[in-house]
Amino acid sequence: MKPPLRIGIAGLGTVGAGVVKLLAEHGRLLSLRGGRPLKLVAVSARSKAKKRDIDLRGVRWEKDPLALAEASDLDVVIELIGGSGGIARQLVRKALASGKHVVTANKALLAMHGTELAELSEKKGRILAFEAAVAGGIPIIKALREGLVGNKVSRLYGILNGTCNYILTTMRETGRDFDVVLAEAQAAGYAEADPSFDVDGIDAAHKLAVLTGAAFGCQVNFEGVHVEGIRRVTSMDIQFAEELGYRIKLLGLARETRYGIEQRVHPCMVPLEAPIAHIEGVFNAVVVEGDFVGTTMFQGRGAGQGPTASAVVADLVDVARGRDMPAFVVPAAQLAAKKVAPIGRHVGAYYMRLMVQDRPGVIAAISGVLAKERISVESMLQRGRSQSGEVPVVLTTHETEEAAMQRAVARIAKLRAVAAEPCLIRIETF
Known part of the structure; x- marks a missing residue:
């Protein structure tokens, strides 16, 4: 030996x-x-x-x-x-x-x-x-370096932070809001005393940047990741998601577009029929789509002593066996310096929740703003009056460009009948 x-x-x-x-x-x-x-x-x-x-x-x-x-x-x-x-x-x-x-x-x-x-x-x-x-004990880097090396990756996405997944799962199961569940997660040791890196999406963004380099053969670019956390997701949004046939997950997503590499970390509406919608608690999952292999999914514990060790x-x-491969699959000198796809160029469907004063003309005003940006509404839900006189209005859109959606949200937020900043969550189709 x-x-x-x-x-x-x-x-x-x-x-x-x-x-x-x-x-x-x-x-x-x-x-x-x-x-x-x-x-x-x-x-x-x-x-x-x-x-x-x-x-x-x-x-x-x-x-x-x-x-x-x-x-x-x-x-x-x-x-x-x-x-x-x-x-x-x-x-x-x-x-x-x-x-x-x-x-x-x-x-x-x-x-x-x-x-x-x-x-x-x-x-x-x-x-x-x-x-x-x-992703802790999930062998996703080895999969990209070895098992999937014969494929050109078209898209990669996953649940990359167990703390956020635990919080969102608990919010759905208990009906409690973010702050309450976060405090419980901290008491149970699932969240840090300062949870910012987790709940604000930074931890997931670090992991996504590493995965993107390995999957697409490009230079690792953390600055190119668009990052949003889960602080603004409410139990109301989670309930509406279920009614609409979705589940809310914090995902990291990467794909190559005509504008460059798109890297995003943010809450997503995931269809209930998608396998990743059913990854719960502290578990992680990564989905890789390759041109020859199709869709592959890896899941398991994303943190903790045993899985990480x-x-x-x-x-x-691998070191003992002398299995020497480039860290990011292709030689470092040949890692491409690819452009960053601007988030404004992203095209997709959206969920928007508004808290509005229940009075005539509100829906017409909202619809007018969306029409000016050529945003087509797919569905709309409206609930009865609350004690404060404010009611939630929820709508989903057909696919539109992010920049147009953001302009519409900014204008809707300024309407006199809108009582709080709109909540916008992207809908992903898998």
């Missing part, structure tokens, strides 16, 4: 501890699957004194994580620190420059610097692997 693959881990949080446990519990099995033993040699974390449910006897402790990058007795560095810059970026760059392979779960780092790091890894002839960075170790086995 070949000599051991010597491993250093930077970061011993939930995922790092999970990797240590997995290596210990499945050591013999991993040796067989990797063709050589996987040996944990050194670790680094903020606090050595912190109590952790892992056995680090015989493992060297490095106070400075950058020491792992220069250690002569390591073959691969696992970066689990997190963050798009700072020490995480320094460590990955230094490890690659020093001739070490790198495994990371850091989607923010890859979203911001993925192209640069891919170029460096190829220049140094080393592997940059990041299965754990997107599983993905990290899968990358380690």
Whole structure:
């Protein structure tokens, strides 16, 4: 058998501890699957004194994580620190420059610097692997690199954030509003104390940028992602969605258009007959449409110690076997610098909810604004008067251009009878 693959881990949080446990519990099995033993040699974390449910006897402790990058007795560095810059970026760059392979779960780092790091890894002839960075235990990066490599991808979309999916699922099941469910999710440990990265769509956008690079052979471009979160989705919208035959999901979507690469993260109305509409709770799912394979769907747990550690170790086995592939499927020097498709050019159907004063002429005024923008209404729902005298009016449109819809929404919001900012959700057809 070949000599051991010597491993250093930077970061011993939930995922790092999970990797240590997995290596210990499945050591013999991993040796067989990797063709050589996987040996944990050194670790680094903020606090050595912190109590952790892992056995680090015989493992060297490095106070400075950058020491792992220069250690002569390591073959691969696992970066689990997190963050798009700072020490995480320094460590990955230094490890690659020093001739070490790198495994990371850091989607923010890859979203911001993925192209640069891919170029460096190829220049140094080393592997940059990041299965754990997107969708936890779902092997979507491996699918794009290997199983689907014979296809030209036409579209990719998915539920990429388990926290948002849990919140939207709970809102639908209980009828409670966003703020209440968010507080419950924080108490249960499903949401962070500061949930902004999750509920505002940033986490999903990081993952989508990485997936887009791998799926379309283009440079990773986080700045090109249009991002909206779920804060403005109400239980009323979820109820209306069900009546109309939809379910609301926060999706990341990417496709190539005549205007460039379109990358969007936002709440969507998904038809109930679409399989992704039934991915609930903390689960993730990714759908890839290829020209030869058709539609494929991958689903599973998108976060947590076990699933993410599983993905990290899968990358380690690839390193042990010497499975060297370009990080983003094609050589980094040939990743295309594709244009960003403006969100205003997006064409699709829309759901709009208005809270209006219940008086004559309101519907006519709204219809007049839509007619001026040549927006065709597919359906309209109106409910009885509330105690405040305001009633919800819900309409769905036929396909129209985003720019026209946004102009119409801005004008409708200024109507005297409209009591609150309109809620606009895009309808996706799958």
